[in-house]
Amino acid sequence: MSVAMYLVPIVILIVIILIHNMLVGKRNQIENAEGALDAVLKQRFDLIPQLVEVTKQFMEHEEKLLTRIIELRSRVDSASSLKEKNQIDQELNSELKKLNITVENYPQLLSNNNFTKLQDAMIDLESNVSAARRFYNTSVVEYNDAIQMFPGLLLAPTMGMKKRERFTVEENEKTVPNTKNLFKK
Amino acid sequence: MIENFSDFYLKKIRGKLVLLEVERKKGLRLFSLLSFITLASSIKLFWTYRNPVFNQFLIIAVVVLLVLIYKLSFHTYRKKYKEKILAVLFGEYLKDCFFRPDGHLSEAEYVSTLIYQSAFNKFSGEDYAAGVFQGFNLKMSELQVAYQSGSGKNKSTKSVFRGLMIIYYMPHRLKTITVIKPDYSAKILGTWLGGIFNKMEKRTSLESVRLENPEFEREFKIEADDQIDVRKFLTPYMQEQMLKLRARIKMPFALSVQPGQVSFAFSTLTDFFDPPIITSCIEAQTAKDIDSFFKFVRDVKLELEKA
Numbered sequence: 001m002s003v004a005m006y007l008v009p010i011v012i013l014i015v016i017i018l019i020h021n022m023l024v025g026k027r028n029q030i031e032n033a034e035g036a037l038d039a040v041l042k043q044r045f046d047l048i049p050q051l052v053e054v055t056k057q058f059m060e061h062e063e064k065l066l067t068r069i070i071e072l073r074s075r076v077d078s079a080s081s082l083k084e085k086n087q088i089d090q091e092l093n094s095e096l097k098k099l100n101i102t103v104e105n106y107p108q109l110l111s112n113n114n115f116t117k118l119q120d121a122m123i124d125l126e127s128n129v130s131a132a133r134r135f136y137n138t139s140v141v142e143y144n145d146a147i148q149m150f151p152g153l154l155l156a157p158t159m160g161m162k163k164r165e166r167f168t169v170e171e172n173e174k175t176v177p178n179t180k181n182l183f184k185k
Numbered sequence: 186m187i188e189n190f191s192d193f194y195l196k197k198i199r200g201k202l203v204l205l206e207v208e209r210k211k212g213l214r215l216f217s218l219l220s221f222i223t224l225a226s227s228i229k230l231f232w233t234y235r236n237p238v239f240n241q242f243l244i245i246a247v248v249v250l251l252v253l254i255y256k257l258s259f260h261t262y263r264k265k266y267k268e269k270i271l272a273v274l275f276g277e278y279l280k281d282c283f284f285r286p287d288g289h290l291s292e293a294e295y296v297s298t299l300i301y302q303s304a305f306n307k308f309s310g311e312d313y314a315a316g317v318f319q320g321f322n323l324k325m326s327e328l329q330v331a332y333q334s335g336s337g338k339n340k341s342t343k344s345v346f347r348g349l350m351i352i353y354y355m356p357h358r359l360k361t362i363t364v365i366k367p368d369y370s371a372k373i374l375g376t377w378l379g380g381i382f383n384k385m386e387k388r389t390s391l392e393s394v395r396l397e398n399p400e401f402e403r404e405f406k407i408e409a410d411d412q413i414d415v416r417k418f419l420t421p422y423m424q425e426q427m428l429k430l431r432a433r434i435k436m437p438f439a440l441s442v443q444p445g446q447v448s449f450a451f452s453t454l455t456d457f458f459d460p461p462i463i464t465s466c467i468e469a470q471t472a473k474d475i476d477s478f479f480k481f482v483r484d485v486k487l488e489l490e491k492a
Contacts, residue, residue, distance in 0.1 A: 131413045134416045138395055138397055141397075
């Protein structure tokens with residue numbers, strides 16, 4: 001009887017420690033994913049000014065599109081959260097898709113070495129961003145599952161852990177851009 | 186690359202399989218006759234002498250004889266099958282194809298795949314083929330890898346891998362190491378408990394990776410050293426392709442991606458490239474499976490080129 005009196009609280013303590021460590025691990029995983037996504041977004045944003053500089057030399061008549069891209073890029077510096085940066089990236093993506101279609105009207109630009117290298121780098125980074133977002137979303141789902149399911153839900157409120165939101169694709173990103181006016185005859 | 190397998194089957198191999206079927210039946214008749222004679226003689230000897238020591242030797246001798254009769258009866262059939270069917274099949278997929286029925290991948294090549302990290306002390310194989318597939322070098326063979334421990338009556342052999350291994354030397358942009366293996370724990374214990382069990386038996390420094398597709402999670406476990414790079418390769422489309430292949434070929438398989446190399450391991454209980462003995466060889470199930478494997482290797486190559 002006296003042995004059980006000592007053993008039970010020790011077992012309970014061990015279980016609490018294990019649950020605590022598991023929840024902290026899940027939270028750290030989200031921070032790791034945030035860091036990875038932030039780093040990849042930064043790499044992509046850093047390429048934008050170079051891309052605009054190269055295309056401006058050839059695409060004199062696309063000022064509106066290029067201005068919009070520069071505007072979005074400048075918003076990144078004042079963005080305070082990853083969610084905001086992600087939002088800007090999705091808007092940028094939409095404008096860059098229009099740019100990629102418009103570029104077809106400028107064969108000189110297509111054969112420019114700098115432009116093709118930058119375009120390849122942007123495509124590569126886009127796939128990195130997509131992979132980083134998926135990693136983030138998976139980490140958030142695991143974290144949310146851990147804090148809402150037993151036994152994590154017992155400790156999560158006391159540790160100040162709340163449900164996190166995943167990144168979703170914006171409605172305008174789901175639609176294909178209208179290319180009718182982007183091609184000149 | 187065979188784009189239409191049915192066409193290829195009808196034009197190039199069906200005729201040969203029909204002739205091989207005759208060889209198979211000859212082999213079955215010879216095996217049945219010789220086995221009958223052997224068993225009848227042994228039963229006669231058994232009843233004549235009824236000596237326990239003699240009978241023990243007799244049983245061993247009968248088993249050895251039956252194995253020899255089996256090998257002898259189907260030797261020509263197996264040899265012709267490998268020369269006329271397998272060599273032609275590999276030639277369709279691999280440019281500059283080199284096929285050696287008694288060759289196999291080396292131990293170093295097997296270890297380089299990083300798929301199976303368990304220790305082994307028995308290594309053998311057969312049916313080695315090498316060539317150029319879609320522009321890059323490819324090598325493959327059947328392998329039997331095992332660990333034998335103890336001696337005498339306490340000897341035990343644990344199979345590490347038995348099946349077909351393919352190594353594809355294609356350059357790609359991923360700098361990560363990714364290993365994808367069948368998840369038996371998740372299938373038996375469920376995803377949550379299976380995940381805990383997998384963590385306990387983890388032997389490598391690679392991190393576990395969880396993806397969004399629950400069906401994929403139930404079938405496979407993934408380990409990688411970079412959470413982002415692995416997702417560039419394992420897109421939702423790639424996950425679906427792997428699940429479809431699993432459903433089609435009905436055998437477990439593993440895959441590893443590392444700089445400069447992609448490796449595939451398809452586990453089988455018996456020799457994969459051996460022709461069927463009891464059932465007819467005309468349906469060419471092995472050829473269909475090989476077609477599925479090469480199409481999967483091509484899909485992986487295309488996905489890696491996009492990553």
